[in-house]
Amino acid sequence: MSTVVISLKDRLKQIDSSPWFQWSVIAVIILSALLIGAKTHDLPEPVIQLLSFADNAVTVFFLIEIIIRFLATADKKSFFKSGWNIFDTIIVIGSLVPDGGSGVLLARLLRVFRVLRLVSMVPELRLLINALIKAIPRMGYIALLMFVIFYIYAAIGSIIFHEINEELWGDVSISLLTLFRVATFEDWTDVMYETMAVHPLSWIFYLSFIFLTAFIFLNMMVGTILDVMNEEHEQHRAKQHGESAQGAEPASRAQIESLQNELAEIKALLVNKPTKLE
Numbered sequence: 516m517s518t519v520v521i522s523l524k525d526r527l528k529q530i531d532s533s534p535w536f537q538w539s540v541i542a543v544i545i546l547s548a549l550l551i552g553a554k555t556h557d558l559p560e561p562v563i564q565l566l567s568f569a570d571n572a573v574t575v576f577f578l579i580e581i582i583i584r585f586l587a588t589a590d591k592k593s594f595f596k597s598g599w600n601i602f603d604t605i606i607v608i609g610s611l612v613p614d615g616g617s618g619v620l621l622a623r624l625l626r627v628f629r630v631l632r633l634v635s636m637v638p639e640l641r642l643l644i645n646a647l648i649k650a651i652p653r654m655g656y657i658a659l660l661m662f663v664i665f666y667i668y669a670a671i672g673s674i675i676f677h678e679i680n681e682e683l684w685g686d687v688s689i690s691l692l693t694l695f696r697v698a699t700f701e702d703w704t705d706v707m708y709e710t711m712a713v714h715p716l717s718w719i720f721y722l723s724f725i726f727l728t729a730f731i732f733l734n735m736m737v738g739t740i741l742d743v744m745n746e747e748h749e750q751h752r753a754k755q756h757g758e759s760a761q762g763a764e765p766a767s768r769a770q771i772e773s774l775q776n777e778l779a780e781i782k783a784l785l786v787n788k789p790t791k792l793e
Contacts, residue, residue: 523586524586524587524589527583527586527587528587530583530587531583531584532587535701538579539634540619540632540636540724541633541636541637542575542579543576543628544629544633544636545570545633546573547573547626547629547630547768548629548630548633550566550569550570551627551630552574552624553566554570555567560617563782565678570626573629574611574626576605576609577606577607577610577632578610578611581604581607584600584603587591599635599641602631602632602682603632603635604636605626606625606631606632607627608775609625609628610625610626612625612753616762625674638751641742641750642744642747642748643744645747646743646744646746646747647743649742649743649746649747650739650740650742650743650744653739653743654739656735657732657736657739661728661732661734663695664724664727664728664732664763665691665695665728666687666691668689668694668696668720668724669687670687670690670691671676671686671720672684672693672694672720673685673686673687673689673690674691675710675717675720676710676714679709679710680709680710683709685705693706694724695723696761697724698724698725698728698729700725700729703721703725706721707721
């Protein structure tokens with residue numbers, strides 16, 4: 516009996532790791548996205564019934580796929596230690612909510628989120644999402660500094676320009692929205708020219724704000740994300756070669772120390788060589 520269980524587990528593991536199974540799951544996810552988009556159109560009743568049948572078939576496929584992945588895992592507890600497996604399980608279980616009754620809106624929303632399973636199936640997309648999540652704490656400090664700059668400029672704009680246009684500079688909260696419009700370059704020249712008609716040097720206010728927010732802080736955000744993405748790619752490359760991210764640093768230090776010792780020996784030989792010739 517145990518031999519049968521082991522062989523079944525090995526078989527499920529082969530199916531789960533096979534390329535055709537992975538591509539089949541990706542194809543069904545794309546089909547699920549197309550079904551969601553098709554249901555938003557005004558279609559004849561027979562087509563709607565066909566789409567509903569296909570949607571139920573996709574739900575059953577996802578349920579079978581998550582069961583195969585769970586049974587193929589040697590340590591069942593480790594399966595739920597992965598955030599992506601938890602995410603897939605929640606989406607699949609949520610898709611089982613029937614369309615009828617009070618749960619129709621919840622069922623439709625959960626079926627929309629099935630498209631996100633494409634992220635968990637493609638390793639490159641997982642790297643991007645992991646990098647984005649890890650970059651959030653670093654970007655938080657940049658966002659905090661950006662909010663301080665926004666608030667200072669909003670207070671200055673509300674004090675100086677509130678008499679020109681109350682709808683844009685009436686108070687600090689409205690001024691923040693106006694500055695967000697300026698930062699996104701949404702007809703910001705109209706706002707600038709309106710204040711320049713009263714205060715000719717107000718262009719300094721707008722250009723300095725755009726320089727800080729659109730150029731400096733935006734590039735800092737992009738640089739932070741790229742830095743974290745490089746770290747994620749290095750860790751992924753280390754795992755592929757059977758190395759650990761923590762073990763790579765001591766090895767590099769050992770190599771540096773070895774090179775330093777060799778250079779010291781070479782230097783000692785060069786220093787002592789003239790003495791031997793004498």
